[in-house]
Amino acid sequence: MLEIKNLYAGINGVSILKGVDLTVNPGEVHAIMGPNGSGKSTLAKVIAGHPDYKVEQGTMEYEVNLKKLDLAAMEPEIRAREGIFLAFQYPVEIPGVNNSVFLRAAFNEICRHQGAEEMDPIEFDQYLRQKMKLLEMDEKFIDRPVNVDFSGGEKKRNEILQMAILAPRLALLDETDSGLDVDSMKIVANGVNKLKSKNNAIVLITHYQRLLNYIVPDFVHVLSDGKIIKSGGKELAIKVETQGYDWLI
Amino acid sequence: MISTGLKPQKFIEQLRIKRPHSKDDLPPWLTNLHEEGVKRFSDIGFPDPKNEEWKFTDIAPITEKSFHFPDEKTIAELRSFNEYVDRNEPTIVFINGFFSARYSSLNGLEQGLTITNLAQAVKDQPKIIQSLLFRHDLKQENSFSALNSAFFKDGAFIQISDNAVCNRLIHIIHIVSQQNDDTVIFPRNLIILGRSAQAEILESYVSFSKIRYFTNAVSDVFVNEGAKLHYYKAQGESLNAFHLAGMRIAQEANSEVNTFTFSAGAQISRNDLSVTLDGEGAKAVLNGLYAVSGNQLVDNHTAIDHKPPRSLSTQLYKGILDGNSRAVFNGKILVRREAQQTNSYQLNKNILLSPSCQIHTKPQLEIFADDVRCTHGATIGQLNDDEIFYLQTRGIRKDFATRMLLCGFIDDVTGKIPNVSARTKIDELLTKIFPALKCKI
Known part of the structure; x- marks a missing residue:
């Protein structure tokens, strides 16, 4: 699904990723851990296409529906329409833009691109309410401006709601667990688990092993100074949790 | 402030030669009013850039031109016009300054609602019109309201009698249609709401052409005790036009006025909106939006005069600027000594879409009472890249x-x-x- 080879990328002329190799197949859950500043969030942003980050070297090949796509050559919205989703570490507040209007606009853009039928407001409203139940979200969020005056936890839930609505092939969750209390984390993790299938893949970026108790990864990678220095199974996350990163670096 | 740089006499003389109506048609008091306007304008002249009120709004492109009165009375762009107008609503239309009975819809008006053109109202109800037109001290008028007083010929007259409620939107349209460049119109609108009357009025300035002309409009609005008014002003003039307009609202006790001032057209446009809160418990809500691009300049000057105790005003003006456009917002709030327990809020927010546009925003608070709550703020920003991403x-x-x-x-x-x-x-x-x-x- 995603094959990243020898990826170098940076911002303002400073390299942050220095030769990342990562292969993600459908049905897999990958966790990326690593110390602060190791480039975890940058990797997510580069895959999603943040314009501030420049790819300096290497390739990102994304395979979907038997098409092989060169991600670096695609606008962020095209990546999204091809099924890549980034749940933000710090979701952006958008005053004046109603949550359901925004979600329907996004949903229909993606449908149009994929040749699926668009939904009218009434159909979409039902679809939205059903997905909100999955995340135990209050209906008041339907008509509120996107993320405005949402608590930290509500914002994170709203991210996963968007993931549920847009049904991506490859979901990148950037520290979705940060700022969540245990109960909220269980709800979010439960939502993510329900969205998991053999056709899609999830990449979790996290500092802590805690989330991985709820969303169990098939692979754990440790990123340090822009490179993946160690890959393993879920036991690697437990080892990092108890021993830190020093033994790896 | 008296300006010396530009020559008002020449500007006036050019217009006077071709005055559209002979003096004989008018009652002496109205001729007198026009003369007073000429005198006032001649005395103060055009504001120059040294005038604090006009510091960022250079009107040389207007004053350098010689304008003439239009003579066409038809609409060349009928399709666009028809799309814009809803003939099921009370509508009064002025084409190139001339009242058009044909395009107006003034039949079957609500009980207590009078809509007519001002020139007709002068004939029908001279006493009322005279008293309303002289309500403002001509000696206090600024350059462009004086200029309008000197030359106005027609405009809308709307009267809503005591306790009358008009549920339909009342639409005043001043359209300038295809004709030679450099014509000038001087619309004068007069609106009066009786006690506890209610109305919603839209005042539109439109042109579906690219011609150059000058609109110098004044609207006087009188709102009696307990009356409630929503007043929308939509300025969608030709992008080559000049639009300098004054609106003066006088509010009695417990009245409520909500204004919405929208500006998108014209090369240079300015709204001088002044509200006098003349009775206890009067409430004024001023909202505005301007969206300009290219080389446009838009200027909104508001002035709120809190006279009695316990009145309220709030202002929210938002602007979007692109290209090399410029905008000015100046919000003056005067709280007089007697105006205790005044509440007044003002906020101006702007988004600049290009690095070469400019906004000058300034609050101007003059507070003489000690028990008041006044806040003001202004923001200037760009679209957020993170939000777009x-x-x-x-x-x-x-x-x-x-x-x-x-x-x-x-x-x-x-x-x-x-x-x-x-x-x-x-x-x-x-x-x-x-x-x-x-x-x-």
Whole structure:
């Protein structure tokens, strides 16, 4: 699904990723851990296409529906329409833009691109309410401006709601667990688990092993100074949790 | 302030030669008023850039020209006009300054509602019109309201009698249609709401052409005790036009006025909106939106005079600027010594879409009472790249994302328009001139 080879990328002329190799197949859950500043969030942003980050070297090949796509050559919205989703570490507040209007606009853009039928407001409203139940979200969020005056936890839930609505092939969750209390984390993790299938893949970026108790990864990678220095199974996350990163670096 | 740089005499003389009506047609008091206007304008002349009130608004492109009165009375762009007008609503139309009975819809008006053209009202109810027109001290008028007093010929006269409620939107349209460049119109509108009367009025200035002309308008609005008015002003003039307008609102006790001032057209435009809160418990809510691009200049000057105790004013003006455009917002709030327990809020927010546009924003508070609450604020910003990226990662195209954000930005102004018909018309007018505000999803 995603094959990243020898990826170098940076911002303002400073390299942050220095030769990342990562292969993600459908049905897999990958966790990326690593110390602060190791480039975890940058990797997510580069895959999603943040314009501030420049790819300096290497390739990102994304395979979907038997098409092989060169991600670096695609606008962020095209990546999204091809099924890549980034749940933000710090979701952006958008005053004046109603949550359901925004979600329907996004949903229909993606449908149009994929040749699926668009939904009218009434159909979409039902679809939205059903997905909100999955995340135990209050209906008041339907008509509120996107993320405005949402608590930290509500914002994170709203991210996963968007993931549920847009049904991506490859979901990148950037520290979705940060700022969540245990109960909220269980709800979010439960939502993510329900969205998991053999056709899609999830990449979790996290500092802590805690989330991985709820969303169990098939692979754990440790990123340090822009490179993946160690890959393993879920036991690697437990080892990092108890021993830190020093033994790896 | 007396300016010396520009020559008002020449400007006036050119117009006087071709005065559209002979003095004999008019009652002496009206001729007298015009003469007073000429005198006042000759005395003070055009404001020059040293005038604090006009510091950022250079009107040389206007004063350098020689204008003449139009003579065409037809609409060349009928299709656009018909799209804009709803003939099921009370509508009074002026084409190139001339009242048009043909395009107006003034039959079957609500009980207690009078809509006519001012020239007719002068004949029908001279005493009332005379007293209203002289309500403002001519010796205090600024340059352009004096100029309007000197030359106005017609405009809308709207009277809503005591306790009358008009549920339909009343539409005043001043349209300038295809003709030679450099004509000038001087609309004068007079609106009076009786005690506890209620109305919603839209005043439109439109042209569906690219011609150059000058609109110098004045609207006087009198709102009696307990009356409630929503007043929308939509300025969608030709992009080559000049629009300098004054609106003066006088409010009695417990009255409520909500104004919405929209500016998108004209090369140079200015709104001088002054509100006098003359009775206890009067409330004024002033909202505004300007969206300009290219080399446009838009200037909004508001002035609120809190006279009695316990009055309230709030202002929210938002602006979007692109290209090399410039905007000015100056919000003056005067709280007199007697005006204890005044509440007054003012906020001006701007988004600059290009590095070469400019906004000059200034609050101007003069407070003489000690028990008041006044706040003001101004922001100038750009569209946030992170917000755009966020929307893009949800599959939304960059230009669509930009539009969504801009529409979100103006939503707390446009969303406050309670009248659907007014909102639709204003939306049509704005998006035609400034397509980035097209928000329909």
